[in-house]
Amino acid sequence: MRDTxxxxxxxxxxxxxLVPEEDGMQEVLxxxxxxxxxxxxxxxxxxxxxxxxxxxxxxxxxxxxxxxxGYSTIWLARALPEGGRVVTLELDAKHAAVARAxxxxxxxxxxxxxxxxxxxxxxxxxxxxxxxPFDFVFIDADKPGNPxxxxxxxxxxxxxxxxxxxxxxxxxxxxxxxxxxxxVLGTRAAIERLSREPRVSATAIQTVGAKGxxxxxxALVRG
Ligand code: SAH
Ligand code: DHB
Ligand code: MG
Numbered sequence: 001m002r003d004t005x006x007x008x009x010x011x012x013x014x015x016x017x018l019v020p021e022e023d024g025m026q027e028v029l030x031x032x033x034x035x036x037x038x039x040x041x042x043x044x045x046x047x048x049x050x051x052x053x054x055x056x057x058x059x060x061x062x063x064x065x066x067x068x069x070g071y072s073t074i075w076l077a078r079a080l081p082e083g084g085r086v087v088t089l090e091l092d093a094k095h096a097a098v099a100r101a102x103x104x105x106x107x108x109x110x111x112x113x114x115x116x117x118x119x120x121x122x123x124x125x126x127x128x129x130x131x132x133p134f135d136f137v138f139i140d141a142d143k144p145g146n147p148x149x150x151x152x153x154x155x156x157x158x159x160x161x162x163x164x165x166x167x168x169x170x171x172x173x174x175x176x177x178x179x180x181x182x183x184v185l186g187t188r189a190a191i192e193r194l195s196r197e198p199r200v201s202a203t204a205i206q207t208v209g210a211k212g213x214x215x216x217x218x219a220l221v222r223g
């Protein structure tokens with residue numbers, strides 16, 4: 001088997017054994033597909049990882065940058081205790097409409113606030129409003145925006161908050177210091193920002209699976 005075929009087959013096995021079909025999650029992806037959204041949501045196994053990280057951390061307030069059709073948002077919202085909230089930020093009105101319909105169908109509209117517009121503006125507005133600090137931030141929008149999103153996350157997270165940054169490996173592209181690819185440049189700048197920040201303790205895990213070769217950066221942020 002070619003590696004990518006093998007990785008996808010192992011993801012199938014992991015899902016079969018450890019991620020039993022959750023109510024309505026396949027419908028969420030079907031609605032994204034029917035709405036013509038790109039198939040760039042986190043994989044099922046990765047959605048469950050985000051869900052478990054949020055639950056393990058006891059996150060009550062979650063911030064997501066980059067909603068798409070709300071697949072990762074719903075995994076995160078299902079990790080919340082009673083009264084918890086996800087605030088999710090999306091630029092594209094078409095993506096936001098599909099996501100809102102998915103939240104309503106999943107019975108989670110009350111727990112999810114979707115803010116439409118450029119994430120940098122929404123993040124600045126949250127800060128200006130004096131939003132209650134977040135326990136957990138998942139950044140997964142346009143990659144050139146990563147340094148700005150990481151900066152806001154450091155301001156919006158509580159002391160002891162968790163930051164997860166998606167797509168940090170990019171099939172190994174992240175180590176190309178001469179890259180002119182804006183996604184690589186944005187991701188490298190975000191990683192350098194975090195590495196210089198004394199309040200942050202971080203690592204990254206490389207991932208293979210149904211979505212190919214990529215990775216997550218995980219960070220704990222002190223106040
Ligand atoms: N987290 C989603 C996938 C997000 S894909 C999931 O796993 O299910 C990235 C999303 O970021 C896209 O929907 C894209 O429209 C959005 N995006 C791109 N640029 C943005 C910006 N400047 N502000 C907010 N969202 C943006
Ligand atoms: C893309 C964006 C993502 O967040 C992702 O997980 C995969 C692909 C993209 O823009 O191609
Ligand atoms: Mg992503």
